[in-house]
Amino acid sequence: MTTTPPAVELQDVSCVFQSGGQSVRAVDHVNLQIGEGEFFTLLGPSGSGKTTCLRMIGGFTLPTSGRITLKGNDVSHLPPYARPINTVFQDYALFPHMTVLENVAYGLMVKGVDKAQRTQRAQALLEMIRLPDVGARKPGQLSGGQRQRVALARALVNQPEVLLLDEPLGALDLKLREQMQAELKALQRSLGITFLFITHDQHEALSMSDRIGVFNLGKLEQVATPQDIYNRPATRFVAQFIGAANVLEGAAAERLIGEPCAMLRPEQIRLGDSTGARVSGVVRELFYFGSFVRFEVAASAAAELRLQVDMPTTALDVTPQRGDTVHLHWDAQAVHRLAC
Ligand code: ADP
Numbered sequence: 001m002t003t004t005p006p007a008v009e010l011q012d013v014s015c016v017f018q019s020g021g022q023s024v025r026a027v028d029h030v031n032l033q034i035g036e037g038e039f040f041t042l043l044g045p046s047g048s049g050k051t052t053c054l055r056m057i058g059g060f061t062l063p064t065s066g067r068i069t070l071k072g073n074d075v076s077h078l079p080p081y082a083r084p085i086n087t088v089f090q091d092y093a094l095f096p097h098m099t100v101l102e103n104v105a106y107g108l109m110v111k112g113v114d115k116a117q118r119t120q121r122a123q124a125l126l127e128m129i130r131l132p133d134v135g136a137r138k139p140g141q142l143s144g145g146q147r148q149r150v151a152l153a154r155a156l157v158n159q160p161e162v163l164l165l166d167e168p169l170g171a172l173d174l175k176l177r178e179q180m181q182a183e184l185k186a187l188q189r190s191l192g193i194t195f196l197f198i199t200h201d202q203h204e205a206l207s208m209s210d211r212i213g214v215f216n217l218g219k220l221e222q223v224a225t226p227q228d229i230y231n232r233p234a235t236r237f238v239a240q241f242i243g244a245a246n247v248l249e250g251a252a253a254e255r256l257i258g259e260p261c262a263m264l265r266p267e268q269i270r271l272g273d274s275t276g277a278r279v280s281g282v283v284r285e286l287f288y289f290g291s292f293v294r295f296e297v298a299a300s301a302a303a304e305l306r307l308q309v310d311m312p313t314t315a316l317d318v319t320p321q322r323g324d325t326v327h328l329h330w331d332a333q334a335v336h337r338l339a340c
């Protein structure tokens with residue numbers, strides 16, 4: 001095992017908010033280690049505790065209990081500015097009255113760096129984010145994607161060891177978001193700093209991260225690589241939150257797959273002839289997604305079972321229609337046992 005302490009470590013961290021006479025346990029006994037230079041993503045539905053977790057690491061919210069360490073140093077009670085961390089917030093939080101260059105240079109000004117030096121460094125960052133000519137503009141004169149990049153430059157100006165990013169791409173449209181995903185990933189790789197990224201978007205998490213921590217109701221359900229999260233989810237929640245999943249349980253599951261509860265991804269099921277089919281059923285609905293077609297099949301051998309089947313459009317000779325009987329095949333190893 002590694003001997004260097006993790007870039008970020010949470011030890012039994014909880015955060016309880018008191019609001020309106022009620023207490024909300026936003027983060028519930030979380031343990032987590034993030035390695036140096038890792039692109040780590042917290043993924044979970046809205047309200048699951050992601051932002052609270054990130055704010056505690058950044059120092060904006062104090063944990064109710066537990067310890068937060070950076071490279072082995074306890075920072076649990078240090079203010080944000082005393083931590084080698086910076087944050088890109090969801091709304092970017094750029095100063096509207098300052099120019100873009102002043103926004104980027106702001107962290108250096110606070111540190112007392114002289115004007116010539118901070119201008120030079122801020123300009124270098126604008127070049128890095130490929131916006132060399134917007135320094136004199138106000139944030140209001142930029143597009144959403146440009147504002148996003150400026151927020152990133154501003155957060156990087158003090159060369160933080162850890163960058164926290166709270167749904168930084170949430171406000172962008174799909175095309176731009178995909179472009180920014182690639183840019184962010186490339187930037188993280190070239191800078192080699194630790195990224196703690198938050199998203200509620202499973203595709204974003206799967207495509208960008210070295211590892212993912214899946215949050216649900218303030219708890220970490222699983223911490224693993226994207227491949228393991230997708231193929232070997234630890235819980236039913238993870239199976240169903242990431243991608244589409246057939247979760248089979250009960251008597252029908254026992255009969256079909258010999259397991260009391262298991263997951264089968266829709267793309268692992270193939271349509272074929274009746275010989276050797278695991279189960280046959282009737283197509284109840286079909287949805288065209290462009291690169292694939294999803295069928296909802298009610299298995300005739302087990303009336304309570306409905307399976308989603310994804311077929312690449314290129315593999316379709318004859319598209320079965322609603323009401324057609326189809327025969328479903330899958331490999332035994334496609335079935336992943338779950339503790340339901
Ligand atoms: P996420 O970022 O995953 O959407 P949050 O960390 O923002 O989740 O919120 C987790 C839970 O904590 C939610 O139930 C939210 O309402 C509650 N919460 C967050 N901040 C506060 C606060 N300042 N006061 C009271 N409750 C809060």
Ligand code: MG
Nearest residue numbers: 047050051052
């Ligand atoms: Mg949030």
